[in-house]
Amino acid sequence: VKLPEFIRNSIRRKTMLVVLATTFAALVANAVALLAYDFYSFRTAQLRDQQAQAEILGRAAGPAIVFNDRKDAQADLAALRARTEILAAALYAPNGDRFATFERAAGGPLLPAAAPRAGQHYSGDYLLTAYEIAEAGQPVGSLYLVAHAGIYARIFAYVGILLLVMPVALGVSFLLSAWLQRTLTGPILAIDSAARSVVERRDFTVRARKTTDDEIGVLAEAFNRMLAEVEKRQEELAAADRRKDEFLATLAHELRNPLAPMRNALHLMKMAPGDAQLTGAARDMMDRQLAQMVRLMDDLIDVSRITTGKLGLRREMVELGAVLRGALEAAEPLANARGHRVDVRVPEGEVRINADGTRLGQVFLNLLNNAIKFTDPGGRVSLEAGVRDGWLEANVSDSGIGIAPGMLESIFEMFAQADRSLERASGGLGVGLALARRIVELHGGTIEARSRGLGQGSEFLVRMPVAGAGASGEPAGGEAPGRVRGTGSRVLLVDDNRDFAESLAIVLRALGHQVRVAHDGASGLDTARGFRPEVAFLDIGMPGMSGYDLARELRAAPGTAATVLVAITGFSQPADRELAKEAGFDDYYVKPVEIGRLKRILDGHAAAS
Amino acid sequence: VRRVCCAALAVFLAAAGSSAAQDGAPQSAQEHEVKAAFLFKFLPFIEWPADTFAGAEAPIAVGVLGSTEVADDFEALAEGRAVGGRAVEVRRLKPGAAPADLQVLFVGRSQEGRLADLSRAVQGRPVLLVSESAGALDAGSMVNFIVAGGRVRFEVSLEAAERAGLRISSRMLSVATNVRPARP
Numbered sequence: 001v002k003l004p005e006f007i008r009n010s011i012r013r014k015t016m017l018v019v020l021a022t023t024f025a026a027l028v029a030n031a032v033a034l035l036a037y038d039f040y041s042f043r044t045a046q047l048r049d050q051q052a053q054a055e056i057l058g059r060a061a062g063p064a065i066v067f068n069d070r071k072d073a074q075a076d077l078a079a080l081r082a083r084t085e086i087l088a089a090a091l092y093a094p095n096g097d098r099f100a101t102f103e104r105a106a107g108g109p110l111l112p113a114a115a116p117r118a119g120q121h122y123s124g125d126y127l128l129t130a131y132e133i134a135e136a137g138q139p140v141g142s143l144y145l146v147a148h149a150g151i152y153a154r155i156f157a158y159v160g161i162l163l164l165v166m167p168v169a170l171g172v173s174f175l176l177s178a179w180l181q182r183t184l185t186g187p188i189l190a191i192d193s194a195a196r197s198v199v200e201r202r203d204f205t206v207r208a209r210k211t212t213d214d215e216i217g218v219l220a221e222a223f224n225r226m227l228a229e230v231e232k233r234q235e236e237l238a239a240a241d242r243r244k245d246e247f248l249a250t251l252a253h254e255l256r257n258p259l260a261p262m263r264n265a266l267h268l269m270k271m272a273p274g275d276a277q278l279t280g281a282a283r284d285m286m287d288r289q290l291a292q293m294v295r296l297m298d299d300l301i302d303v304s305r306i307t308t309g310k311l312g313l314r315r316e317m318v319e320l321g322a323v324l325r326g327a328l329e330a331a332e333p334l335a336n337a338r339g340h341r342v343d344v345r346v347p348e349g350e351v352r353i354n355a356d357g358t359r360l361g362q363v364f365l366n367l368l369n370n371a372i373k374f375t376d377p378g379g380r381v382s383l384e385a386g387v388r389d390g391w392l393e394a395n396v397s398d399s400g401i402g403i404a405p406g407m408l409e410s411i412f413e414m415f416a417q418a419d420r421s422l423e424r425a426s427g428g429l430g431v432g433l434a435l436a437r438r439i440v441e442l443h444g445g446t447i448e449a450r451s452r453g454l455g456q457g458s459e460f461l462v463r464m465p466v467a468g469a470g471a472s473g474e475p476a477g478g479e480a481p482g483r484v485r486g487t488g489s490r491v492l493l494v495d496d497n498r499d500f501a502e503s504l505a506i507v508l509r510a511l512g513h514q515v516r517v518a519h520d521g522a523s524g525l526d527t528a529r530g531f532r533p534e535v536a537f538l539d540i541g542m543p544g545m546s547g548y549d550l551a552r553e554l555r556a557a558p559g560t561a562a563t564v565l566v567a568i569t570g571f572s573q574p575a576d577r578e579l580a581k582e583a584g585f586d587d588y589y590v591k592p593v594e595i596g597r598l599k600r601i602l603d604g605h606a607a608a609s
Numbered sequence: 610v611r612r613v614c615c616a617a618l619a620v621f622l623a624a625a626g627s628s629a630a631q632d633g634a635p636q637s638a639q640e641h642e643v644k645a646a647f648l649f650k651f652l653p654f655i656e657w658p659a660d661t662f663a664g665a666e667a668p669i670a671v672g673v674l675g676s677t678e679v680a681d682d683f684e685a686l687a688e689g690r691a692v693g694g695r696a697v698e699v700r701r702l703k704p705g706a707a708p709a710d711l712q713v714l715f716v717g718r719s720q721e722g723r724l725a726d727l728s729r730a731v732q733g734r735p736v737l738l739v740s741e742s743a744g745a746l747d748a749g750s751m752v753n754f755i756v757a758g759g760r761v762r763f764e765v766s767l768e769a770a771e772r773a774g775l776r777i778s779s780r781m782l783s784v785a786t787n788v789r790p791a792r793p
Contacts, residue, residue: 062780066650068643068760069784136653136693 012185019177020170027169031162035155042154046127047120050147053083054131058143061091061100062133065141070100077102080145087126088146094139115142125149187216191223204231243414250430254296258289265289294592303414303431306438313442314577318357319350320392324385327364335372335381342368343382351387353466359439363447366432367396367460374458375400392445392466397459403451411449412437440464488513489602492533494524494550495568496542500591504537507595513602521545525553532559535602538585540569540576548583555584564605568593643761644754645682648715648739651752652692654781657712657735658774662695669695669712674702674727676717676741683715708736715739716750724748728769735774746789751775757786767791 007013057076064072073091080086080102089102092115101111109126116130129145187210194208204227210220265282272278305311324346335342364383371381375398385394403411414434433449440447445464451457491513495501498519505515516531518524521544528536536554540547547567554560566587567580580588589597652669669692673680680701687697700711708714708727714736716724721742728738728749740750746766751773754763764787770777771791782788 060780060783063654063784067647067763067781067784069762072784135650138653 011188012181015181015185016174016177019173019181023170023173024166027162027166031158035158038154038158039151042151046147046149050127050129050145051120051131053086054129054143054145057089057145058131058133061143062135062140065091065093065099065133066135073100074102076100085147085150086145087148090144091133092142092144094141099141109146111144111146116144118142122149122151125152183212184216187211187220191216191220194223194227198227204234247414247430251296251300255293258293262286262289291594294594299431299435302435306414306431306435311438311442313356313359313439315354315356315443317352317354318360320353320385320387321346321351323355323357323361324364324383326361327368328383330361330365331368331372334369338372338375338377338379340372340375340378341380343380345382345384347386353387353392355392355443355464355466356439360443363436363439363462364394364396366436367462370432370460371396371398371400371458374398387466390465392462392464394462395459396462397457399457401458402454402456403449403458404454405451408449408451412447436462489534489605490514490516490531491602492516492518492524492528492531492536492538492563494518494521494536494542494547495539496520497539504598508598508602511599511602521547521550521553524550525557528554528560528563529557533563535564535566535605536560537566537568537598540567540580548579551580551583551585564601566598566601639678640756640761641676641678642682644741645679645686647754647761647763648679648683648713649686649690649692649697651737651739651781652697652713654778655713655737656776656778661712661735666695668698670698670700670710671713671715672700672702672708672711673715674704674708674717674723675720676715677701679715679717711736713737713739716741716745718742721745724750731773733773737773737775738769751777755786762786765789 003014003017007017057080061073061076063069064076077089077091077100080089081104084104086102087104088109088111090098090111091100093099096115098111098113098115103111116128118130118132120127120129122128125148127145127147127149129143129147131143131145132139133141133143190211191208194206197203197206207224207227208220210217210224262285265285268282269279302311324344328342328344332342368381368383375381380399382397383394384397385392387393412433414431437447440462443464443466445462447460447462450459450461488511491508493501493505493508493515494517495504496519501517501519505517508515516527516533518527521542524536524538525545538547538550542550545553547569551565551567554563554565564587565585566589567585568589568591569576569580570591577588587601648671671683671687673683680699684699687699690697702708702714704720704723708731711731712735714727714731716727716738718741720727721740724738724740724742724745725748731738737752738750739752739754740748741754742748742750743755745753746764746769749769751766751769752763753766754761756762763785765777765782765785766789767777767782768789768791
């Protein structure tokens with residue numbers, strides 16, 4: 001059944017319709033049932049009444065028929081005048097002839113001329129009763145009564161009553177339901193109006209009023225909770241949006257910052273190409289600024305990895321001391337520049353842990369850099385670390401500006417900066433702590449900040465499981481790196497980027513190594529055959545033979561099976577690292593590569609020999 | 610107004626006509642036939658004392674004196690019929706005979722002079738004395754036929770019936786033209 005629109009649109013009208021329809025159905029059912037019962041009982045009573053009337057009258061009139069007394073019979077019938085429902089009556093002699101008659105009005109129902117058979121039946125609105133009169137067991141005649149049944153009148157009366165009662169009952173139930181349904185529809189309408197204002201005004205601070213404890217109350221509560229959730233999310237979204245805007249502003253600023261000094265340095269070099277001191281200072285300046293930019297870019301790449309969930313770990317057995325030393329070395333220039341005292345307390349001897357060494361180093365570098373940046377010049381920064389029961393516990397503390405209690409958690413959020421002006425002055429994108437926390441969490445550990453308040457210094461605690469850790473252990477990996485003989489090593493460089501290859505070759509030669517350069521895989525393989533390099537730096541993405549294929553060939557060839565193979569590539573997906581490892585690479589670096597790192601590899605091999 | 614008068618006249622005429630037609634049927638019957646029939650029809654309305662009959666199926670004995678026609682008619686009427694489970698026996702009485710072992714005694718007009726004697730003769734016995742003479746109730750008759758307006762009617766003396774120990778149904782009394790009440 002399709003309801004008209006004005007009812008379909010309103011729960012109040014629907015409820016009303018339900019109530020009225022129910023009332024109507026109940027009334028009609030009631031009336032029909034009553035009518036049927038009344039009809040039946042009325043009929044039964046009427047039949048019995050007429051039969052009794054006929055018996056009484058028949059018995060009284062019996063002698064009159066027996067003794068042929070018409071006057072008396074007539075008088076007997078005349079007594080029926082008081083019974084208004086009887087319209088006509090007749091007495092019949094035993095031979096069937098009409099003996100006496102009674103008619104209330106002329107033109108009434110016809111009385112049969114001959115005696116009808118005994119019995120009762122309805123004909124139209126008449127009840128006809130024929131009764132056989134007996135005296136001492138002998139039939140002496142019969143009586144015939146014609147009564148007005150009044151059944152139609154009764155039905156009409158019933159219908160009339162129903163028609164009178166129906167509007168009254170419907171009206172009463174309308175008023176009652178209008179009054180009662182407020183308890184039902186009121187709370188729903190409250191939710192409805194809240195929902196409307198949310199939709200129309202996008203105002204998520206609106207709440208539906210909860211007035212009942214029934215299902216609708218539960219609904220209102222759920223609705224309110226949903227609104228609260230939406231409101232919270234909206235606020236969070238707005239905050240994240242704001243942070244991103246701020247980050248972009250910071251990023252632009254940070255990227256632009258190093259450019260001015262670099263341009264200045266370039267000018268200096270152009271203006272006075274002969275002045276060795278001036279050009280040296282200019283080169284140093286450019287080097288520092290470039291390093292800063294590379295760091296910013298690395299941070300940016302990490303940010304995108306974190307936000308896309310692609311930050312992965314490459315766990316292996318690494319030496320904790322080496323990781324910490326790397327971080328300390330990287331932080332040293334800034335610490336020195338700000339005149340801090342750096343206390344380091346790390347375990348004696350070799351402690352090997354199962355972790356991503358590079359990433360872990362990043363964590364400590366970030367913590368150290370933060371400590372250095374947020375401590376006024378001449379302050380104290382300390383690093384403590386140790387391994388206990390398979391857990392690495394480290395602690396970076398400072399005597400710096402401290403952290404307000406309310407900020408202890410939020411500083412770990414992406415792009416969060418406790419003090420923008422200070423951060424700006426110190427340089428950075430505000431992703432260091434977020435990155436650190438993510439890396440530690442990937443290791444299954446925790447990182448937390450503590451501070452006794454602003455100006456009271458701060459402390460960062462790192463705790464993470466480093467399964468397989470021990471005081472000392474086997475060297476990681478089964479491959480023994482090739483020995484480097486003499487002062488310099490034989491180094492093969494294969495890269496299709498000629499500028500990169502040639503510039504790197506110049507630097508390495510300057511460091512005292514024998515360097516051969518090739519620009520594709522095939523010629524690289526050729527060169528390697530005669531040259532037998534101890535270390536080979538290979539690009540991955542090359543035309544023809546890829547770096548992976550080249551590495552496999554080199555590993556397969558007897559002269560280069562033990563060569564230290566290092567990938568230097570623009571690819572930076574974890575999967576690429578895996579492919580590199582499978583192809584036989586010992587190490588993997590993403591461009592741009594710090595010369596210092598390459599130098600350490602070469603130095604490491606030289607020292608090992 | 611004229612129409613109403615015509616209607617009233619028509620009703621009156623119709624009523625008169627029907628009355629004449631109704632009266633016509635019994636009038637055609639002989640008076641003695643009607644009396645014999647009435648005599649027979651009285652029986653169900655009469656209640657005799659319990660010890661009147663020898664047994665449950667003992668017949669009701671009806672004596673007829675002084676009217677052969679009534680006796681003939683009655684005999685024809687009662688032949689093979691029973692009243693309250695009892696057969697009805699007719700005894701034709703000769704003038705002067707003793708009315709012994711009777712429940713009903715009809716005394717015809719020819720014997721009306723003997724009515725008082727007969728009444729005395731059945732004194733104290735439950736015998737319904739029926740007569741057809743004017744003033745018979747004074748002579749001790751209990752039910753007396755009269756002819757009024759050409760129709761046979763009857764009158765009843767409850768006083769006499771009560772003396773004989775008989776009970777006459779009030780329903781029979783309802784059609785009697787005259788009822789002499791019982792002594793208080």
